Amino acid sequence: MTRIAPCASLAEVRLHIDRLDRQLVALIAERGAYVRQAAGFKKTVAEVPAPQRVAEVLARVQAVALEAGAEPAVVDATWRAMIAAFIDSEQRHQAALHPPSPHAH
């Protein structure tokens, strides 16, 4: 685990939190770019949610949380919320890439 700096004030704690949030947002941007590529491999909006894959990701991040000393409940809640938002974003992206045909009735 990363060595944690003991802080002398709440302001110092918050500087570390702000620094880590910048890194986390950069990682979310990178993850999002790959999620958008996933949309290109799916033919319909209905194909976007992949519950089996979501279950695998949630199980894997629980194992990583244990290794890293992260609180499992925090990691689980964060990943569930993040993947729900990515599914929403991927569905919008998929619909823009492959608009349903006007003749498909």
Ligand SMILES: O=C(O)C(=O)C[C@]1(C(=O)O)C=C[C@@H](O)C=C1
């Ligand atoms: O793995 C995929 O198929 C993805 O589109 C990525 C991702 C994810 O954010 O991890 C998003 C949507 C699916 O429900 C499964 C997983």
